[in-house]
Amino acid sequence: MSNFEHLHAEEARAIYQMLFGRAIPPVLMQRFLPVIERLNAAASPAELTAYYRAVETRADLEALELAGRLTGRLPLLTRKVQAMVALAETLPENQPLYVNQRSSFLAGAAAMAWAAAHSARQGIKGLWLLRGGAHG
């Protein structure tokens, strides 16, 4: 049992909320908890501390994850986000979030433009959050 077990449900909720902007379905919570345990078991104490500080302080996980991925820091967060993306894809209600069902070049181009602008903003914010080493 890790020192952070009381935060497992909180982090699952935070990651899902960050990705999809809504509450995590109970079945996904149940499936995500073993992922947390497996990944935490392989992480170093320093990495766990940095990661759970971000969860506890309700930092912008998306910004931190991007900055961490680009700079090779916080791989634990990246893996948890990737696992949540995969688990969430298995739920029928999430299919429209993964599979484009209506053709629109304009919608596609707009999504690309938004993705670039959003990533630039989040990247800068994440680097700022990481700057003092508080989260990574």
Add this chain to the structure above:
Amino acid sequence: MAELIIVGSGAAATAAALALVQAGHRPIVLDVGHVDDRTAPRVQGNLYRYRAQHDSFDLHIGADYRGLAGVLSDEPTVAKLNAPAMAFVTRDAVALGPLSQQEFQAIQSFALGGLGNAWGAGLYRWINADLQDFPISLAELTRYFDILTDEIGISGADDDLTEFFGDPAGLQPPLELSHNARRVALAYRRRRRGLRARGIALGRPRLGVLTAPKEQRPACDYSNLEFWQPQPFIYTPAVTLRRLIRAGQIDYRPGLLVQRWQETADGVTVYARQLASGADVAVTGRRLLLAAGAINTARIALQSAGDVAARLPLLENPVVQIPLVLPASLGRRLDTHAFGLVQLNLVWESAAYQTILQGSLLELTAPLRAEFFGRFPLAARANLALIRHLLPAMLMLQLYFPAWMQPPSRLGLLDDGRLRIEGQPFPVDLARLTPLLASLRGLGLWTHPALVQQPITGHAIHYAGTLPMRAAPGPYQCHPSGRLYGAERVYIADSASFSNLSAKNMSLGMMANAMRIAVGAAA
């Protein structure tokens, strides 16, 4: 005493068994032989229709979280082999074939049908250029290519790639192209002359995928389920092997892990471990055909000699993965009615590399969408937007290089019984790819050199050449007949006997060569 013993049940072993049965023999086949014993029902219909109506955790992830192996560990993984329904393909492989690896990722299978259970089913005839360094001629293989084309049911076309892929006789019609592949094929038709002048040809793949029903197997249903469960329209060696077992034409003995052989005055004895009981078993025959896969065949040879000093070559096709975007398809809805593997092949007679390279243009409709999440260097929600809007406009080019472009990896037996494999990285000179990337732009396919990825050596799962055929063989090499140097009754029937490895998928050549060697050994 039995006449002939075959070790293994993969593509080469199955082809050897088929050849022997056709020649009137009833070989013994020794195999571990894991089978798909899951009780979960097969998913029917289309992947995306199924997912819209059902929780697909069991299909994609599994209770043991196998589907998340790439996230939960640092080990390189192959998405198709992570599918819960494909677990039998690599079951117990680490325990049954222990390895110590450096700069190499070997995938082994002890399943009935071997790694062919999860292959892409690319089945290409060899041409003379593929036989570089082999001490045999193409004519010795031709009749076996014909037999296999009929046995398997190979789809394809007579097009610009026929000169590279050989005689199209007996092929079923090609698969329907996906929307994106159709666009590329049309663009190729318009720019064909210029591309051919630059050494680039495009055409239909030769696949062991039925487009018309054959012997109770259905035609491809374009359901995108190729990654997630064995599909009856995709040929695997197990199809032929099961038929031979049912007909009583082979003596199939599963549950045996072969350790070594010993020749006697009038035969050869094979020693194996019975996995259920742990007991040692001896089987005697007049000839032994080793077809356990290039790595395990070499292991058995080294174990038979008790040799921990020898270091054998191990050939593999270097491969690069090039993600490609069709800007014209941006924002398009996902093509859910598609064959989720190879759509088109590309052959590049490259002046830059001074050799022939072969590429497979893959649709991305079959894997989990989340598989691509980490591939875009963007924020998490932006990545989700790209998965939705950009992935349907993407194809992946897997470009294969011949094995002779890098020094072979090395393989040897350790004192503790593991095989040690030391891989050879293949650094890709991106500048040399520039002419190809420019030509792809002419086909409407955009990429950037920074996006080119190179998996670790071993990723292609085209292992060969550990006991190569030579005109004048030495130790740990074999004669053109496949007979191992220094042995009278032991033949190397699988890709271990390859003298070299061209950029072309080796499966059909390996099967034809196994038939040739089996017929010769029986005679």
